[in-house]
Amino acid sequence: MANLKPNSAEARDVLFHLHSQTNPGRHAEVGPLIMARGEGVYVFDAQGKRYLEAMAGLWCTSLGFSNERLKAAAAAAYDKFGFYHSFNHKTPDVTIDLAEQLVAISPIPHAQAYFATSGSEATETMVKLAWVYHAARGHQAKRKIIARDRGFHGSTIVAASMCGLPRMHREYGLPLPGFLHTHCPDAYHGALPDETDEAFATRLADDLEAMIVAEGPDTIAAFIAEPINAGGGIVVPPQGYFAKIEAVLRRHDILVLADEVVCGFGRTGNWFGCQTVGMQPDMMALAKGLSSSYFPISAVLLGRPVRDALAEMNKAGELFGHGFTNSGHPVGAAVALETLRIYHEMDLVEHVRAMGTRLKTGLEAIANRSAIVGQVRGEGLMIGVELVADPATRAAFDPGLKVGARFDALALQNGLIIRAMGDTIGFCPPLIITAAEVDEILDLFARTLGQVETQVGDAQVRDAQVREAQVREAQLRPNPSQAAE
Template sequence: MTHSNFLRERDIRFHLHSQTNPEALRRDGPIIIERGEGPYVIGEDGKRYLDVMAGLWCASLGFENERIAGVAARAYRSLAYYHSFSGRASPDAIDVAASIAQRVPIENARIYFATSGSEAIETMIKLAWLYFRGRGQPERRKIIARDRAFHGSTIFAASLTGLPHMHREFGLPLGGIVRVSCPDTYRGRIAGESEDQFADRLAAELDEAIVAEGPETIAAFIAEPINAGAGVIVPPDTYFEKVRAVLDKYGILLLADEVVCGFGRTGEWFGCQAMGMKPDMMAMAKGLSSSYFPISAVALTPEIYEAIDAANAHGTNFGHGFTNSAHPVGAAIVREVLAIYDEMNLLERVSRQGKLLRERLSEELSDCSIVGDVRGRGLMAGVEIVEDRNSKAVFAVEKAVPAQIERMGMDYGLMLRPQGNTVTFCPPFIVTDEQVEEMANKVGAILREISSL
C-alpha cells in the first residue's frame, strides 16, 4: 500500500470532517494538503492550487510565513502557555489588547480574548444579557438576527445563523431568536426600488418585528457588515444608519460580527467602518492572526465594561472564561501579524487588489449567460450563478452546479468554495496582479464551460 493510500484509509476510518458529506468522503477519500506556498496550497501529489478563499476567509498572509513561524517558535520557547484567569496576563497579550483597542471604532474599548469566532459571538451575547440585567431589565434576552447570516457553529451562534443546514441535524435554533430579512440588493429589491428605498423598507420591517416581539424583551441585533456566508452580500450604503436609528429608538444593542470583515478585508480596518455601522460590541477572529493561531477577540464599549464591573462590585469574579483566552503564543503571533499589516500598507493594497479583482471578474464574465451578479467590497467578491438572468432563477439542486464548479476549479488549479449559488472570492492579501488575473481567467473558463453543458 502506498503512503498516500494509507493516509486516505486512516482519514476515512478515524477523522470526522467539518461540513463534509460522510458518504462522499468514504467514496472519494479526503483531499490531502501537505504544504503551503504563499497563496497556494500543494496537494500530496505535488499539484498546486491557488486558494481563492484564503482557506475559510482567513489566511490573510497566505499559507506559510517564515517571519511568523520564527515569532511562534520564540514564543513557545519563552512561555508556551498561560491563562488570563485571576488577573494573569502575558506581555504580548497586554500589548495586543492595547493595539486592537486603538484600532477599533469604539472609543475607550476593552478587549476580551477567546479562541474562535463562535466563542467571540457567544461572549457578545452573554455580555448583552449581563448588561441588561445590570440595568434592571433581565427580561431583555431575545436577539435579532438576519436570514441567511452565518455567525458560528456553537449552540447559540448556530441558532443565530440563518442557514437551515446549520440547524437540521441538531434541533436548532434555540428559542429567543427574532429573524429579519437579509439586505440582498440583488434579490431583495422590488421593481423600481432604489437601494435607499430598500434600506428604508428593511428598517421598517425591523421596527415592526421589534414592536411585535416587545421591545422590552430584546437585547441586541447582530449582523456582519458584509454577509460573507450568504455569498458576499453588500447592503445598501444607508442600511446600517437606518438600522441604528431603529435600535436606538428602543434601546437595543448593535453587535458587529467582524469575524470575516475585520482587519482590512473590506478596505478599511473593520467592515463596520466601510459600511457605516456603529456597534456596541465587535467580534473578531480569522484575519486577527491570519488564522496562524486559533485566537479571537471581542471589543466592548465602556458602558458594557461598567456593567461587568458593577455586577462584581462586592468581590465576585467575572463568571466567563476559556482555558486558552489570551494565549501568550497566540498573542505574540497577532502582534507580528498586525505589524506586517502596517508595513505592507494593508488598506491601500486591499483597495487596489480588490478593485482589480472586481474589474477583471466583471470583464471576464460580462458575456457569461449563467452569471447574474458580480459584487463585492475590498478584497472580497461574489459571482452569483443563475440559470436565467431575467428571472434570476437558480439551477435545480439536483444539477449540483456548485459542486461541479468546485471540482472543475481543482482541475484548473483553483481551490474554490462556492457559498450556495455564489462563487465567492476572499484571496490572501499577498495576492499579486498576475494571480488575480489567473483567478478571473480560470473562473471565466469554468463558468463558460458549465453554461455550455
Template sequence: GKALFANSGSEANDTAIKLAWYVNNALGRPQKKKIISRQRAYHGVTVATASLTGLAFAQEDFDLPIARILHTDCPHYYRGAKAGESEEAFAARLADSLERLILREGPDTVAAFFAEPVMGAGGVIVPPATYFDRIQPLLKKYEILFVVDEVISGFGRTGNMFGAQTFDLKADIMTLAKALSAGYQPISASLMTNALYEILLAQSDKLGIFGHGYTYSGHPVPAAVALETLKIYEERDIVAQVRRVGPRMQAGIRSHADHPLIGEARGIGLIGAVELVRDKATKQSFDPKAGIAAHLVRRAQHHGAILRNMPGDVVAFSPPLIISEAEIDEMMACFGRALDDTWTMVKEKQLA
C-alpha cells in the same frame, strides 16, 4: 475598550451573547434578552451561535434555533427587492420590517442585534449603501446593543481595517477572529466599548463575577502570533494594498456579469462572488441537486484557482490580502475558463 479572548469566531460571538445578557441583568432588565440576527447570516456553530446563523445547514438537524433568537430580513437587493423598488426603498422597507419585529416582541425584551458588515458564508452579500444608516438609529432608539461580527471583514478585507469603517458602523461589541492571526493560530476576541465596560464594572459587585472564559483564552502562543500579525498589517500597510488591488478584482468579477450563467456579480475590496442562475431574466436558480457551483469550483481548481461554493449556487472569491494585480488577472482567467467549462456542461445536460 476592553477585549475578551477566545479561540474561534463562534466562541467570540457566543461571548458577545453572554455579555448582552449579563449587562441587562446588571442594569436590572432581566426580560431584555432576545437577540436579533438576519436570514443568511453566519455567526458560528455553537448551540447559541448556530441559532444566530440564518442558514438551514447549521440548524435543521440540530433542533435549532434555541429560544430568544429571532431573525429579520437579509439585505440582499438582487434577491429581496420588489419589482421596480430602488435600493434606498428596499433598505427603508427592511428597516421598517426590523422595527415592526422589535415592537411586536416588545423593545424591553430585545437585547442585541448581530450583523456582519458584509455577509460572508451567506453568499458575500453587500448591503445597500443606506441600509445600516436606516438600521442603526432603531437600535439606539430601543436601547439594543449592536454586535458587529468582523470575523471575515476585519483586518483589511473590505478596503479599511474594519468593515465597520467601510459602512460607518458604531458597534457596542465587535467580534474578531480569522485574520487576527492571519489564520496561523486559533485566536478570537470580543471587544466592547468603554461605556459597556463601565456598566460591567459598576454593577459587578452587585451581580458577582462575570463567570466566563476558556482554557485557552489569551494563550501566549496565539497571542504572540496575533501581535506579530498586527505589526505586519501596519508595517506593510496591508489596507492600502487592498485599496490598490481591490478594484482590479471587482472589475474582474464584474467583467463576467453578462455571461449567461451569472445572475449577479458582487463584492467589495478583496471579497466577492458570483451567483449562478438557470435563467437570467427570471433569476431562476438551478436545482440544488445539480451542484452547478460545486462543479464550477472543481473546474476552477483544475485550471489553478481555489474558489468556494456556497448555498444558492454562489461562488466566492476571498484571496490572500497580499495578492498582486497580475495574480488577480490569473485568478480571473482560471475562473473564466471554469465558467465556460460549466456552461458547456449545462448545455450538454440541458440543465438550462
C-alpha cells in the same frame, strides 16, 4: 470506501476522522483531498498538484500559507513559555501588548479587548456581555437576540442559533428559543420590482421594528450582523441600510453587535467591515485575520457602556464568570501582534483596495461576456459572482443542475480553490495577493466558467430531450379510458 486503497492515508482518514461541514456518506466514497503544504497564496496536495487558494483557506489566511515572520514570532513566544493564562489577575505581557494594539485601531471608542480562541466563542461572548449590559441596568428581561437570514456566526449552540442558514439548525432542533431572524439585505433578490435601494432598506428597517414591537422591545437584548455576509453568499447591504437599522435599534435600547470574524482586518478595504458599510457597533467579534489563522485566537472589543455594566454587575466583589483556558494565550498573542505589524507595514487598506478593484473589474469583464452571470458583488478582496439561469429575470438555475458544485469541482481540476455557496462563487484570497496572482485567478475563473457553461448547456439539452421523449412516449401510449370504451 470502494475505491480507496486499504491502509492508505485516504482510507485511514475515512475510518478515523470526522470532518466538519462534509457529507459523511459522500466522504466515505470519495475520500479526502490531502493537502501537504503551502507557499504564499498557493497550496499543494499530497500528489504535488498546485492550487491557487482564492478562499484564503476558510476566509482566514490573510498573509498566505508560509509566512516566515509569523512562524518566527510563534517560535520566540514558545521559547518563553508554552502557555500562560489570563484568569485571576494574571496575564502574559504579550497579551497586554496585543490588547493595546487592538484598542488603538478599534472603531469603538474606549474599547477593551477580551480574548478567546474561536469566532464562535467570540460571538457567544458578545451575547453574554449583552445580557450583562441590560441586567446591570435593571432590564433582566432583555435577553432575545435578533440575527439575520443567511448570516453565519459559528457552530456552538448559541452561535449556531444566530446563524440564518437552515443547515446549521436542521440536525439539532435549533435555533434556541429567543433567537430570532430578520431579513437578509439582499437587494438583488429581495427588492421588489422598481424598488430603489433606499426604499428596500427602509422596508427592512420597518419590518425589523414591527418584529421588535411584536416581540416586546423590553425582551430584546441585541442585534447581530456581519457587515457583509460571508458564508451566506457574500451579500453587500444597500447604501444606508445600517443607519436605518441602527436608528430602530437605538430607539428600543438594543445593542448592535458586529461579527467581524471575516470582514475584520482589511478584508473589505477598510480596517473593519463596519467602516465599509457605515455600521456603528457596541461590540465586535474578531478572529481569522487577527492571526491570519496561524494560531486559534479570537477577540471581542467592547465599548465603555458594556465595561461599566460589567463593573456594576460585579461591584460586590464577584468574579466576571466567563473565561476560556486559552484566552489570551501568549503564543497566539505574539502571532497576532506580528500579524498586525505586518498589516501596518504592507499598507493593508491601500493594497486591498487596489487588488480588490483589479479582481472585481476583471470578474465584471468576464461576466459581461457570459450568459450565466447574474451579479458580481463585494468589497475589497471579498467578492461573489452569482450564476443564474437568466440574468434578465434573475431566475436561478434548477437546483438539480448543481451549478455551483460543478463550478467548484471544475475549478479544483483547474488548480483554483473557490467557495460555492449555492450558485454563488466566492473569492476571498489572501490579502498579500499580487496583481499577477489576481490575473491568474481571472484566467482560471474564465476557463472554468466556459466549461460550466458548456456542461450546463449540455445538461439542459439532455434534460429537454428526456422531457420531449417522455411527452412522445405518453402520446403513443394507449389512453386507458379510451381502451375501455
